[in-house]
Structures are given as C-alpha cells and as structure tokens.
Amino acid sequence: MDNHRPHPLVIVKLGDTHARLRKRRGDFEHWIADGLDSQTLPLLVIDPRRGDTLPEPDAVSGVVITGSHAMVSHREPWSERTAEWLAQVVAHGTPVLGICYGHQLLAHALGGEAGDHPQGIEIGTVTVTLDEAAATDPLLQGLPAEFPAHVVHLQSALRLPEGAVRLAGNAHEPVRAFRVGTNAWGVQFHPEFDAETMRGYVDTLADDLKARGTDAAALRDRVAETPTAAALLGRFARIAEAHRHA
Template sequence: MDIPRPHPLVIVKLGSTFEALRARQGGDFEHWIADGLGAHALPLLVIDPRRGDALPDPAGVSGVVVTGSHAMVSHREPWSEATAAWLAKLVARDTPVLGICYGHQLLAHALGGEAGDHPQGAEVGTVTVTLGEAAATDPLLQGLPAQFPAHAVHWQSALRLPEGAVLLAGNEHEPVHAFRAGRNAWGVQFHPEFDADAMRGYIEMLAGELASMGADAAAMRERVVDTGAAASLLGRFARIVETHQGA
C-alpha cells in the first residue's frame, strides 16, 4: 500500500537581500527562513513568481511562508497581484500562511485591506514589539513575552487590516506588527528570519539612506540584539503546518 506523500510547505520568494549580504550570510531570504523552520516532516518547495514560477494548486499545499522584498506592495507588480489572489484562495481553504514584511503587507492587501507608505516613514533596526490581548490565545503567538525585541526593515505597512482580521501586536511606530486572518493565516511586519548579523548588515547597507533621514547608523548597529522570541515564530509555524497537514 502506497503511503501518500505529504503536500509541500512552500516558501514564496518575492525578493532577495543585498548581494554582499547574501554572500556574507551564506544564503538568501528563503535559506534563512528554511533554517528557522527547523526540522519538520514536510517537503520544502521554494517558488519565485517574479521569474515566472507557477503558483501551485492550493489543494496541493500544506502551508506557505511569503518572504520579504525590496519591492513595494503598492506598486501592484503583476507577479505580486497574482500571488495576492493565490493567497486569498489559500486563506479561504484555511491553509496555514505566514507573511513576513512584504508578505505581511501583501496578505493584508490580498484579503481586502490596504498596504502603502508608512505615514511616519521607515522603521529600521531592532525594535520592541508589544503583544495585544488577543495574542494570549493565538495559536502562533501565545506564550511569547508581552514585549520582545524583533528586527525590522520597512518603508510600507499594512495601513488597514482586512475585515475580521485580529490585531495581535504592534509598537509606537508600527501599530500592526502582527495580525491573524481567519484561523490559520498570519502576517508579521518584523523579520523572524533575521539574525543579529543580518540586521547589522541591513543597517550597514542602508547607512547612506538612514543618514539622509537623520538616523545614526552606528548607534543603530550598537542597539542590535538577539531576537530569540521573534525567531521562534518560524518553528512554531512549522508545527502548526504539520498539525494541520495531519488533521
């Protein structure tokens, strides 16, 4: 008797990091995410709609992680809009979805919310994320500290959440650092896949732009810390996907 192979956990690659940082860190967003997911029983599939990769049939997917990107959701690139429509189908099926940064904003947009430029500008560096009351019973975030450090690099945000979405975390600059839509779809504005070296690398690569904004890149580098609680979300999500696949 043949045992059916489990459906893959898909990483949708919608962007790439800086070439110098990719070489230094030994990989790109999808590699950092795969490392963070940890050991799991599901096959892993990486697709890149930007280069024309076909988005798989939603019925054949166990879960999805959508990466960050240096693009902007508000530019409505064809590959981005096609991915948004696909994400809406996954959420309708209760397939577990985790959108990170660009993926977070795209998920909000896909479900009827709005993504666009943050009215107060960029948020870059290690920031403090504060959980909301709803996080206490959320399958992904429950049990995390009430406040924890996380790495962030974003100019755009989820400006308006989809109808029925649950706000889970934020901070003074970014009120929507995490939300849940339906039972199994999450967006996080921060980067659980970044380690401290990746965050310092981003500050270094953006030093000129940060200086033009009046920010002190050297001081920002000094404030970078490890973000274990934020990083744990990838492994937590992998467990949710495994449980859902086995249900």
C-alpha cells in the same frame, strides 16, 4: 501508515536580500528554511517573479511569504498574481505566514490596504508588544508580552482586512502582527533575521540613513539577538505539520 509523500511547506520568494549579504550569508529563503526546521514536511521554494507556477491551495501544507525590497502599493503583476492566489489559500484554510512584504501583501490580498508608513523607514531591533488577543492565538500564545524583533521597512499594513484580529502593535507601528481566520498570519518584522543579518542591513543602508538624519552607528549598537521572534518560524512549521495530519 501514510506512505504518501506529504504536501510541501512552500516558501514563496518575492524578493532578494542585498548582494553583499547574499554572497556571505544566503538569501531570505535559506534563513526562513533554517528557522522552519521542519522534520516531516519537504520545503519547496517558488518564485512568482520568474514565472513559477503557484500550486493549488490543497496541494500545500503551509505557505511562508518572504520579504521584498519591492513595494506592495506598486502593484507589480507578479505581486498581484500572488495576492489573488493568497486569497484562495486563506479561503481554503491552509496555514499562511506573511513576513514584512508578505504581511502587507496578505492584508492587501484580503481587502485591506498597504502603503507608505507616514514616518518613513523603520530599521533595527525594536520591541514587539502583544495585544490581549495574542494570549489565545495559536502562533503567539505563551510568548512574553514584549520581545525584541528585527525590522526594515518603508511600507506597512495601513488597514487590516475585515474580520482580521490585531495581535501586536505599538505607537510607531500600529500593526506588528495580525491574524485572519484561524490559520493566516502577518508579521511586520523579520523572524528569519539574526543580529548579524540586521547589522548587515544597517551597514548597507548607512548612507541612505544618514541622508534621512538617522544615526546608523547608534542603530547598529542597539541591534540585539531576537530568540523569541525567531521561534515563530518553528511554531509555524508545527502548525503546518498539524494541518497536514488534520
């Protein structure tokens, strides 16, 4: 029997949601923790922006990188430090899931490129279309070929790292999901968002969307629940739990 405390499943917090949403519903790390629902691994939230020390790769069971309202291409010092650490974590084989900003940062950390999406902001509930490679992917296998997911982003992973496998994409967003190696994934959507959170983002950004010529009310009406996307957090937790016992 293993009496040692297991290494934590780490949520690396790189951003905060809007203040109004945070007051009502909590923040990224709370939504992610709810979705992970790990029964065997302790959760640890680390915020490099405030100077938290990033743990050694062999001291964690898995890593989730949150979204952020910052931009990867701005190369903030805390972001670049996290990118250097991420490369070490991936090299060690520790399971990683990058969400939105985390997806883009993972691509950047491993030699790809993140930057502005040529068509500007994408927001609302969209359809994720899986590639053939997803059929044998440990995180995505068995999911429907298409499923809804929530998005809000200005930047994208414009170029994947060498050797990365694209797992999902479509005409608007060529890389919705990718994997590097056997245990590191990025997703350009938010599995931690529910429909109320997504509507909150549309409402908060309504004036900006209007200025860009986007009908926020129509976007809001199309927001739907996304149970398949949400299930990815629990799937990732199972991968981290299995890695801990490997």
